[in-house]
Amino acid sequence: MSKIIRFGVSLEDELLVKFDALLERIGYRNRSEAIRDLIRDRLVREAWKEGDKEIVGILSLVYNHEKSEVTERLNLIQHKNIGAIVSTTHIHLDSHNCLEVIILKGKSREIEKISDLLQSTKNVKHGGLLRTTTGEGLE
Amino acid sequence: MSKIIRFGVSLEDELLVKFDALLERIGYRNRSEAIRDLIRDRLVREAWKEGDKEIVGILSLVYNHEKSEVTERLNLIQHKNIGAIVSTTHIHLDSHNCLEVIILKGKSREIEKISDLLQSTKNVKHGGLLRTTTGEGLE
């Protein structure tokens, strides 16, 4: 089990006043919490750069389901990469537009590749990849 | 019903050769498709900047469900903002870590605010917001 460590940070009062004001506006109740979040976010960005760390990615795809074969193609690519796909949520945005949100887990290099392939599929209007983490080692 | 328009783009052959090579590597079958994607992505980024356009956002939260009250707090904030939340998917990443993926729909200014509030909740390890679109007007 990991234990809590406490260490001191020193900075000029002017900077701290500004930081505290921002935290209040955002909704943080706690300075330590905000700093831990900044640290973890920096570590997650590094992990993605490395390519072979296990990470979690969230892929979004917006498409018109009436367009020829887009649903079938996206389905086919997902089945070929089934090892990396944790779940898929499908939302009917309106009578034409669908949103598919795919949760992926694996090495960042591979997740980026699957993401490129799905986003470049014909008739996908907009795609994006959110780079997050398995949470391991980020207590 | 919208109709298809065709227009010409002129560029130096050297640039086109490089672009085609990239498209092949990514998985595009079609130059027009890739250019439509670049155009739509630019428009989606503008829509988010404006603040009052209706957009879709995907929020991810990674947290340790054993930590005091984090699950309850996230739930409470979501219930207070129920009008903007389309769906929530919950994944058990391992015995400690949970992933929650929340699909939000509304004005970008409001979605950013809800996202800040949920991400800054105590014991959320990592959060991110993916900025996408309702697909409307992006045929």
Added chain:
Amino acid sequence: MSKIIRFGVSLEDELLVKFDALLERIGYRNRSEAIRDLIRDRLVREAWKEGDKEIVGILSLVYNHEKSEVTERLNLIQHKNIGAIVSTTHIHLDSHNCLEVIILKGKSREIEKISDLLQSTKNVKHGGLLRTTTGEGLE
């Protein structure tokens, strides 16, 4: 004169070990320094979003000086916005390509606009805007 304040941050040892390893790899000698940088970077991003804070932006433009009128047009736009321009550095990258690096100071909303205008000038190959700060209030 502002004075130094010291406050405590608590986190799990596992997270601190990872952060320290990253800091060593990057070149930080000091944990406080790294945390101050994370805080200041967050504040600078907020200041840019607000639109009317005084900020500093660095604009880069790469273009082929042989192409018709690009040099004249960039010069003309800069003269019309002389109040916001602090300095311009011109580098001859090779016999065709020029790099212009323009330092801008003013409200972020206005700097974004001048940046859009210069980047969209015909025959500019690539442009970018680096969002930084006057340093004021970020001791």
Added chain:
Amino acid sequence: MSKIIRFGVSLEDELLVKFDALLERIGYRNRSEAIRDLIRDRLVREAWKEGDKEIVGILSLVYNHEKSEVTERLNLIQHKNIGAIVSTTHIHLDSHNCLEVIILKGKSREIEKISDLLQSTKNVKHGGLLRTTTGEGLE
């Protein structure tokens, strides 16, 4: 010498209307020019990812010159990496704050490293790296 090629792009009129409106607001006079810019920007981002392509980076550093040794340290690191540094512009922002804008040329992997090192130097308040190009092959 490279020659101009013309190819057709097809899209729905609704999308084109939106794109044209954005281009007018930004300042583009020409649809082809805007599409070439989107293509080149995508290629520049890819080149940076690859690590060993020759690129150009613009590094900004804001610091208080009165703080102990920061000027000397930044100078020393720059001298050790003199092969990658094209030029340095120094701006006196106010009586305390300095801005240094350093133009770097080399492999993206190396430029990122020098950038990390300079940004993490003690008493640098804010740093940023703008990723651009030598312009070669992007006619």
